[in-house]
Amino acid sequence: MPDLLLFRLALLDLVRPKRLAASAPLVLLPAVLAVLWKAAAAARERPFEAEIAYNTLAGGMIFGFILVILAVLFGTGVVAQEVEQRTIVFLLTRPLPRARILLARFLGAFVGITLTVWLSTLLLGAAVFGVSGLSNSIVLRDLGYLPVGALAYGGLSTLLGAALNRPMIFGLFFAFGWESWIPILPGAFQKMSIMTYLRALVPHEAEDESATGGIMERLLARLGPDPIPPETAGWVLAATIVITLGLAMFIFSSREYAPREDAE
Amino acid sequence: MILLDHASRWYGQVMGLNDVSCVVPAGITALLGPNGAGKSTFMKLVSGQLRPTTGKVAVLGERPFANGRVFRRLGYCPEVDSFYEEMTGREFVTLLATLGGFRGDALRQAVQHSLEQVGMLPNADRRIGGYSKGMRQRIKMAQALVHDPEVLLLDEPFNGLDPVGRREMTDLVRSLAESGKCVLVSSHILYEVEHMTRSILLIHRGRLLAQGDLYHIRGLIDRHPHRIALRSNTPRELGRALLGLEHVVSARLDDRDPCRLEVQTRDPESFYSTLPALVLDGGFHVTEFESPDNNLEAVFRYLTEQS
Numbered sequence: 067m068p069d070l071l072l073f074r075l076a077l078l079d080l081v082r083p084k085r086l087a088a089s090a091p092l093v094l095l096p097a098v099l100a101v102l103w104k105a106a107a108a109a110r111e112r113p114f115e116a117e118i119a120y121n122t123l124a125g126g127m128i129f130g131f132i133l134v135i136l137a138v139l140f141g142t143g144v145v146a147q148e149v150e151q152r153t154i155v156f157l158l159t160r161p162l163p164r165a166r167i168l169l170a171r172f173l174g175a176f177v178g179i180t181l182t183v184w185l186s187t188l189l190l191g192a193a194v195f196g197v198s199g200l201s202n203s204i205v206l207r208d209l210g211y212l213p214v215g216a217l218a219y220g221g222l223s224t225l226l227g228a229a230l231n232r233p234m235i236f237g238l239f240f241a242f243g244w245e246s247w248i249p250i251l252p253g254a255f256q257k258m259s260i261m262t263y264l265r266a267l268v269p270h271e272a273e274d275e276s277a278t279g280g281i282m283e284r285l286l287a288r289l290g291p292d293p294i295p296p297e298t299a300g301w302v303l304a305a306t307i308v309i310t311l312g313l314a315m316f317i318f319s320s321r322e323y324a325p326r327e328d329a330e
Numbered sequence: 331m332i333l334l335d336h337a338s339r340w341y342g343q344v345m346g347l348n349d350v351s352c353v354v355p356a357g358i359t360a361l362l363g364p365n366g367a368g369k370s371t372f373m374k375l376v377s378g379q380l381r382p383t384t385g386k387v388a389v390l391g392e393r394p395f396a397n398g399r400v401f402r403r404l405g406y407c408p409e410v411d412s413f414y415e416e417m418t419g420r421e422f423v424t425l426l427a428t429l430g431g432f433r434g435d436a437l438r439q440a441v442q443h444s445l446e447q448v449g450m451l452p453n454a455d456r457r458i459g460g461y462s463k464g465m466r467q468r469i470k471m472a473q474a475l476v477h478d479p480e481v482l483l484l485d486e487p488f489n490g491l492d493p494v495g496r497r498e499m500t501d502l503v504r505s506l507a508e509s510g511k512c513v514l515v516s517s518h519i520l521y522e523v524e525h526m527t528r529s530i531l532l533i534h535r536g537r538l539l540a541q542g543d544l545y546h547i548r549g550l551i552d553r554h555p556h557r558i559a560l561r562s563n564t565p566r567e568l569g570r571a572l573l574g575l576e577h578v579v580s581a582r583l584d585d586r587d588p589c590r591l592e593v594q595t596r597d598p599e600s601f602y603s604t605l606p607a608l609v610l611d612g613g614f615h616v617t618e619f620e621s622p623d624n625n626l627e628a629v630f631r632y633l634t635e636q637s
């Protein structure tokens with residue numbers, strides 16, 4: 067029961083007007099781009115290739131951007147939200163083990179991330195294939211794998227939130243820097259990115275390269291090592307989830323979260 | 331019930347608490363000190379939010395940091411005015427009681443009782459975001475009391491309370507102490523503290539300056555003569571007579587009130603025992619008699635000046 071209350075509390079944190087206002091444009095963005103794509107194709111009297119459009123936007127926007135940024139926003143908030151609003155003192159002076167507090171709040175964030183990216187995917191699917199196309203196998207596959215990405219990115223973001231004082235800065239660097247560039251670097255570098263394994267698990271084959279990157283990115287991608295088998299990707303992602311969450315629970319159980327009061 | 335044994339706490343290069351050793355028994359103990367003295371660090375160490383850098387902190391015989399066994403028996407009312415603003419007062423207290431292990435009827439009863447104790451039953455189902463400062467203070471107190479703890483840490487519990495509220499809170503704290511609990515109250519409103527307890531811990535610049543009975547501590551401060559004010563229709567003559575006593579250091583007439591005489595003595599006890607005879611023998615008419623130094627404010631001022 068206490069876990070359920072903490073889960074609910076974390077979930078309620080995510081539906082605050084400020085957070086909803088920040089998430090809404092992200093959720094709508096892929097669908098809006100799909101509509102614009104469709105309109106541009108019609109204006110040029112070219113055929114609209116639905117699968118290419120979906121794969122490009124799902125791979126580039128939903129998996130490559132929205133999932134990561136929402137995981138950073140919600141995942142770092144698992145601890146940082148309580149620290150910033152200074153309510154963490156009430157939670158940390160109760161007999162509930164700290165690891166349970168973190169896990170319950172993480173699950174709330176995980177559900178929040180998953181529901182948001184699912185909504186974005188469904189809207190994109192509807193915009194590309196029409197409402198009847200929501201049962202498209204690619205859409206259903208993505209809906210199935212997005213929670214894996216939410217767990218992996220959410221776990222890492224929660225770890226950042228538990229370990230660092232300003233996790234959002236590091237999280238944004240991770241989202242816009244690391245996860246954008248490491249997957250396209252040559253050699254073994256790309257194996258240091260969650261996105262590499264996620265793409266190996268959920269490939270969006272028909273991605274329109276002109277939409278996702280320039281010539282340099284395409285060149286670097288061609289220089290990369292052999293593709294990672296999905297099974298390996300699955301195991302690496304599972305290990306990432308377990309390790310990041312385990313570390314986050316350990317740090318949260320032993321770290322001090324009381325701010326220093328200069329003026330007592 | 332609370333023990334600090336050479337406990338120090340540093341924040342990097344900044345000292346929060348320096349080599350503090352003390353024991354806080356059952357009853358009310360006031361934790362006093364000016365801003366930045368280390369009161370909040372003290373409270374955070376005892377409430378298990380911080381670990382001491384060196385030394386030991388124990389509550390009910392155990393180290394409190396992240397210790398569930400201690401938190402079952404400890405209630406903490408923090409100074410911070412932060413809440414889950416969307417919740418009602420009852421939801422807030424219920425949440426924290428649930429995290430404390432309460433379920434079912436026991437949970438409902440505990441929440442109801444704690445809300446009643448702090449006088450928040452009529453407003454318990456309103457959103458915390460709409461509460462006045464005093465109500466927020468009361469609901470914070472309710473969450474500290476809900477699990478009927480043996481040790482209660484109250485960090486500035488009177489902030490935002492009106493005079494009636496302060497009185498009610500003082501009575502509540504007293505009744506809790508009378509039931510055998512250990513109550514540590516940090517406050518800068520010395521008047522309220524003085525009305526609750528004579529047992530004090532005085533901290534200044536991270537060090538424990540004084541510990542024990544307020545009047546006993548006052549008596550130990552012999553560097554600062556004890557002030558006694560008297561009102562008489564013959565203050566000049568009375569002052570002259572009092573200056574004849576060995577332990578009286580000075581006698582001064584008040585500029586604004588010609589009938590008021592302020593005397594300083596190094597030995598208040600001798601002064602009080604000698605004064606009646608001196609007044610009677612000299613035929614003086616003394617209408618008022620007070621000791622401005624016998625209050626906490628004066629003790630606090632003297633001790634912090636000394637350090």
